[in-house]
Amino acid sequence: MNFKHTCIATAALLVAHAGYAQTNNDVAAEMKQLRDELRQLRLEMQALKTQQNSKSEQATPSAPASASVPAVASVAPPVAPAQEAAPNAVSLFGYGELNMTRPRHNASETVATARRGVLGFGYRFNDRTRFAAELEVENAVVSSGDKGEVAFEQLYVEHDIHEHLSAKMGLFLLPIGYMNETHEPTRYMGVQRNLVETAIIPTTWREMGLGLRGTSDTGLRWDAGVVTSFDLNKWPTDSAETKESPLGAIHQEGQLAKAASLAYYGVLNYDGIPGFNVGGSLYQGGIAQKQATMASPHASVTLAELHTKWQVGSWDLAALAAQGRFHDVSAFNASANGINNPVPDQFRGWYAQAAYRLWRQGDYSLVPFARYERVNTALNFSGLPVGLAPSVDPDTRLWTVGANFYLHPQVVLKLDAQKYLNNSALDRFNLGLGFHY
Amino acid sequence: MNSVNASLNRRHSLQRMGVLAIGVTSVLAEPVCAAVFMEIEQAQKVLCPQADAFENVPLSWDDAQLATLAKLSDTRVPRHFNPKCWRAVAAHKAVGWVVFDRVIGKYDLIDYAAGFDAQGVATGVEILAYRESHGSEIRQPAWRKQFVGKKGPASMRFADDIRNVSGATLSCQHVTEGMQRLSALVSLMSAGK
Numbered sequence: 340m341n342f343k344h345t346c347i348a349t350a351a352l353l354v355a356h357a358g359y360a361q362t363n364n365d366v367a368a369e370m371k372q373l374r375d376e377l378r379q380l381r382l383e384m385q386a387l388k389t390q391q392n393s394k395s396e397q398a399t400p401s402a403p404a405s406a407s408v409p410a411v412a413s414v415a416p417p418v419a420p421a422q423e424a425a426p427n428a429v430s431l432f433g434y435g436e437l438n439m440t441r442p443r444h445n446a447s448e449t450v451a452t453a454r455r456g457v458l459g460f461g462y463r464f465n466d467r468t469r470f471a472a473e474l475e476v477e478n479a480v481v482s483s484g485d486k487g488e489v490a491f492e493q494l495y496v497e498h499d500i501h502e503h504l505s506a507k508m509g510l511f512l513l514p515i516g517y518m519n520e521t522h523e524p525t526r527y528m529g530v531q532r533n534l535v536e537t538a539i540i541p542t543t544w545r546e547m548g549l550g551l552r553g554t555s556d557t558g559l560r561w562d563a564g565v566v567t568s569f570d571l572n573k574w575p576t577d578s579a580e581t582k583e584s585p586l587g588a589i590h591q592e593g594q595l596a597k598a599a600s601l602a603y604y605g606v607l608n609y610d611g612i613p614g615f616n617v618g619g620s621l622y623q624g625g626i627a628q629k630q631a632t633m634a635s636p637h638a639s640v641t642l643a644e645l646h647t648k649w650q651v652g653s654w655d656l657a658a659l660a661a662q663g664r665f666h667d668v669s670a671f672n673a674s675a676n677g678i679n680n681p682v683p684d685q686f687r688g689w690y691a692q693a694a695y696r697l698w699r700q701g702d703y704s705l706v707p708f709a710r711y712e713r714v715n716t717a718l719n720f721s722g723l724p725v726g727l728a729p730s731v732d733p734d735t736r737l738w739t740v741g742a743n744f745y746l747h748p749q750v751v752l753k754l755d756a757q758k759y760l761n762n763s764a765l766d767r768f769n770l771g772l773g774f775h776y
Numbered sequence: 777m778n779s780v781n782a783s784l785n786r787r788h789s790l791q792r793m794g795v796l797a798i799g800v801t802s803v804l805a806e807p808v809c810a811a812v813f814m815e816i817e818q819a820q821k822v823l824c825p826q827a828d829a830f831e832n833v834p835l836s837w838d839d840a841q842l843a844t845l846a847k848l849s850d851t852r853v854p855r856h857f858n859p860k861c862w863r864a865v866a867a868h869k870a871v872g873w874v875v876f877d878r879v880i881g882k883y884d885l886i887d888y889a890a891g892f893d894a895q896g897v898a899t900g901v902e903i904l905a906y907r908e909s910h911g912s913e914i915r916q917p918a919w920r921k922q923f924v925g926k927k928g929p930a931s932m933r934f935a936d937d938i939r940n941v942s943g944a945t946l947s948c949q950h951v952t953e954g955m956q957r958l959s960a961l962v963s964l965m966s967a968g969k
Contacts, residue, residue, distance in 0.1 A: 432883040497909050558916050611918050614939030648942050
């Protein structure tokens with residue numbers, strides 16, 4: 340039994356020793372393999388380092404850091420811009436303007452109103468495609484018994500086709516004149532928007548359609564587009580409304596807009612000299628909208644406009660001229676017997692403005708200004724028998740003098756006086772508060 | 777009547793040409809990414825072409841440093857302020873700086889990079905990414921060139937030293953203020969503070 344046990348134990352030891360020997364060989368082989376792999380990894384890492392050094396960072400480990408150029412702090416690890424969190428895709432913006440107007444000769448007509456409150460919001464789908472909207476409430480309250488209004492001023496998608504070319508689709512502001520696209524209260528002088536870019540260019544003028552914008556390194560910027568147009572079928576019999584703004588009286592603003600007659604626009608701007616801008620635009624659109632009851636089926640409107648702005652020293656000088664023409668409206672006028680506001684052949688206006696930054700300290704600044712405007716919204720009428728056409732009113736000539744006081748570049752208090760040279764009953768004082776964010 | 781028809785035909789022809797031009801432009805346009813115009817590596821080479829290497833300089837900020845920067849630049853430091861800085865090196869010698877930063881234009885971020893020489897004089901500004909509908913005119917070389925040769929935040933005051941581009945006021949203003957901060961930052965770093 341003892342012998343048997345001894346034999347078994349001996350056999351077991353022999354087997355174990357043989358196994359141990361086998362394991363040692365395996366381990367040695369594995370270690371050799373690991374060493375090879377480690378060597379290979381080292382080589383690969385070295386290659387990667389070399390590649391990286393010759394690439395973007397171009398770090399030169401052997402280059403000594405200059406002792407005279409320390410970091411402001413040295414705790415945070417270096418983070419490449421690409422590794423940062425992407426900018427927020429949702430954006431909120433907007434503006435507000437509140438004002439008070441007191442007629443010079445009739446204090447009982449003094450009015451204060453929250454003129455406009457606008458909430459803008461946008462969403463960036465990716466680096467090339469984004470959406471933006473502006474929702475506006477005019478005059479504070481909107482109900483059946485109030486004069487307020489709620490409207491989408493803009494609602495569009497924009498797509499960058501190319502580094503220098505983008506397309507806009509939806510409801511958007513036409514890039515005509517200065518104020519139509521840039522109408523935040525901090526961006527213009529005076530409490531009220533200027534008369535030319537209200538009566539002749541119906542700011543804020545938006546249409547539905549497709550617009551393209553191209554830019555170049557030389558400072559040229561062009562816009563072109565196909566959009567909905569005005570609707571002559573909406574021409575009101577209220578002469579006050581059409582005299583205030585002939586295009587504003589028949590605009591459609593993307594609300595179930597008749598789109599049988601479209602419009603086309605082209606705009607060219609030059610910004611190649613910092614502080615200086617010059618540009619012009621041409622808009623042409625059908626306005627009959629193929630309505631069976633329309634007496635002038637080929638009626639159309641053309642609006643041409645030129646503008647320039649120059650910032651020199653503390654001066655900010657601007658001028659703009661616009662002229663509109665209604666075409667082929669004589670049959671419409673002839674058919675609208677009895678109305679006292681026929682469609683005019685022409686409407687036009689211009690302004691010149693000088694502003695001067697008198698004082699600035701930190702965010703505060705005081706900018707007095709003066710603006711002269713000359714506007715006529717109804718010049719000549721066709722299609723009416725001699726003697727029945729209304730007389731042409733003289734040009735409205737208006738001086739506005741006042742100041743913008745900025746609490747911050749985005750918050751402004753405004754005060755001005757307006758003098759109508761040929762109708763002093765319209766003279767008034769205005770006080771306003773505006774902001775945008 | 778003939779003149780009316782001729783006028784109508786002219787207008788219709790112009791309209792058709794306009795539509796055709798718009799269509800052709802859209803089709804021919806090269807479909808590339810537009811919002812990101814340049815990578816930082818490209819900007820480094822443009823802003824400091826004499827450098828053969830760019831060493832990342834880690835930055836972090838405490839309240840006192842931010843207050844110093846705000847005072848020096850005469851601007852408010854935005855909450856997201858987190859610039860990235862590289863020291864430009866040529867032949868083992870520091871020859872300038874390239875700083876990457878982001879500012880809000882009107883409502884979205886603009887990525888830009890600024891170059892400064894070893895004395896803190898601005899060598900240029902490159903707009904790396906622009907994400908809004910309006911205001912991209914700041915990419916124009918003529919506007920960006922206004923910063924070249926200016927040293928220190930006091931030499932880059934918006935509307936005084938740096939002119940506006942009509943329709944891009946906020947973008948111009950905010951990039952200018954950003955440049956004032958970066959200029960102050962470079963002066964701090966050069967002084968070793």
